[in-house]
Amino acid sequence: MKLRPVTEQDCTLLFDWANDTDVRSMSVKRAAIDWESHCRWFRQRLDDPGCWIFIGLDDAGEPFGQIRFDRRGPGVAETGISIDRRFRGRGFGSELIRRGVRMLFELSDVDTVHALIRKENPASRKAFRGAGFVHLMDERIDDGEYERLACRR
Secondary structure, eight states: OEEEEOOGGGHHHHHHHHTOHHHHHTSSSOSOOOHHHHHHHHHHHHHOTTEEEEEEEOTTSOEEEEEEEEEEETTEEEEEEEEOGGGTTTTHHHHHHHHHHHHHHHHSSOOEEEEEEETTOHHHHHHHHHTTOEEEEEEEETTEEEEEEEEEO
16 A cells, blocks of 8 residues: 555545545535535645645555545644545555554644544544544534544654
8 A cells, every 4th residue: 555645636536535425424514515616625625735635545556545634733633534435344444544644744743633533433433543543532513423533643
């Protein structure tokens, strides 16, 4: 597995992953994302120096998922991932998280990464815990119960 920075050519790939029904059902905002909104969001993320997005590639060079980090304050970023449904359940999530966090720590002054995960998403919770994240607190947001996990440099 390797990681590469996201490029403009990845806009459609991220759109497809973001609108996967399982991904939407575990997101804070569950509604489908329209193409125009996604393109605006994607352009803003590419232009934001406090945002880092990496694409995970398997050994054959096939994109299998993405990890994104958004700066939330001095030394703190929040992360989220999505894995292509063809690659789920094969251990790619934890490794993507481990490598992504390591890369973020090398490229930035971020020393703490948070993840906010729906309690009804055991696969994501397992992936983040497998990558070394630990429980910080439970949170309620709108209609959902979440666990906030963290990883420090």
